[in-house]
Amino acid sequence: MTIDESDQNGEGMQMNTHSVRSTVVETTVAGFPALHGAPGSKTEKPPILFLHGAFADHFTFERWVGAFADLGYETFAPARRGRAGVGPDRAAGLDFDDYVDDTRAVLATLDQPPIIVGHSLGALIAQRLAAQGAARSIVLLAPAPPAMLTAQAVALPKFGPQMPKIMAGRPFVVGNNACSVLALNRVPADARPPIHARLTHESGKVYRALMFGTVRVDASKVAVPVFVAGGTDDRIISTALTRKTAKHYGVQAHIYPDHGHWIVDEPGTDAVIRDVADWLASHWS
Template sequence: MDTPIVFVHGTNAGPWTMADFTGYFAERGLRTLAPAYRHHDETISGETAELLVGTGIDDYVEDIATAISVLDTAPVIVGHSLGGVIAQILAARGLARAIVLLNGSVNWGVLPTTDGERALAKRLMSAGPFWEGTLLPDFDTMSEFGLNKLVPAEQRRVFDQLGPESGRVMFELFFWMFDDNQTTRIDYQSIECPVLMVSGTEDLAVPPSTARLIAQRHGAQTTFLEVPGFGHYLMLEPGWRQIADLCAHWLLESIG
């Protein structure tokens, strides 16, 4: 396969979360690219947080669109969490040959299906008007909803690398029903490329029951794989290579 693969990270994170996957495909002779959203590839600091104030998901979409514009062909876009939303938006623009959503976040119009998702949203609500500033990750929340399949020492190691995130981004992602701009609304009918959705059974942030609602909106070109025992940060979990193998096999079958 000569199609480049672009890896797109989630909130509060950076390209480092996709490093194992990037290395896995690069070792197989494929061109890989792992761009960062603005202010997500820098040392965590108060200044970084200030720069993020007012930044929206549309800005991140343009960051990734700019990064892939230098490629000579439409890439495969592999997105984790928020990166999955961005992959779909770019695919709807005709900028992807295929997309892979690794526990992709919810899109506009997709309601939570579990008490856990609602509890996570309530924790954000308790932060006050967070959309006006930035949000730092909370260890208890991350260890419960994002890093629940890692041992405590690994939870802390990963958490310590996370940084601030734009409150507006979190608002657009979790409270899409109040977003007048409908930022995460996906034009599903404009996505003509193959779609793979990988959903961990232990993902409490975007559980399979919710992910399936997104898959249904995509229709027949979508392959939905529910993988037992994986949580939200499946690409950082001990069995990540199993997920990479699944993606590689699907890509070989889907686009050669």
């Protein structure tokens, strides 16, 4: 796989090369900054759309965009409003439906419904889109549930000071320490600074909706295959919540030992990618 930055010098960074040589570039899709993975040869496989979580951006899925392009899928990981230079500033005033609309704008640029892979808040967006008939299948990683997001005890001291902003629906951002303790507890300390550097403000209205479970998804309208995964050490989405989401769609959750909320890019994530790839191959080979 080769990663190229879409800047003026055209220089790229060489990554691991697999059996199929793919290319990942920074681009823009429907007005949103995005990563695009192009497989090394023509493919009949459906495209994959990767949706990042709260406080994050499209680079969350850089590892996955390349890995699945190597496997012959055309891949896209877009940002949403409120980050990566796309207004409103600090996601002020945005609600959950705005994020769904942003993703539908990206979907409109594709020539067929994609497989949608979502992490955390992105997984809840994926669920809503599947219920709207916009996905070919969905993969939910550490998924925000279509129900109340119950805080774990370890999270209370970190989110407590943010409650006035959340309740008022005002933008807020988690600090580096809170991010490390809650989301990156299974990420090596020396790998955390680049993630911290990309933290962005999240909409308080959206987070309030997650906390109180006002975002609902009618499981009877999700008529596509569903894969649900979480980690035993996730301090944001508990194992119980992950299993509850899986049960909502009539499937078994895949629970990975020694993984936290950043299951998308931790030591051992390659095994998660392989499992997702095998599951997709069973449906779209």
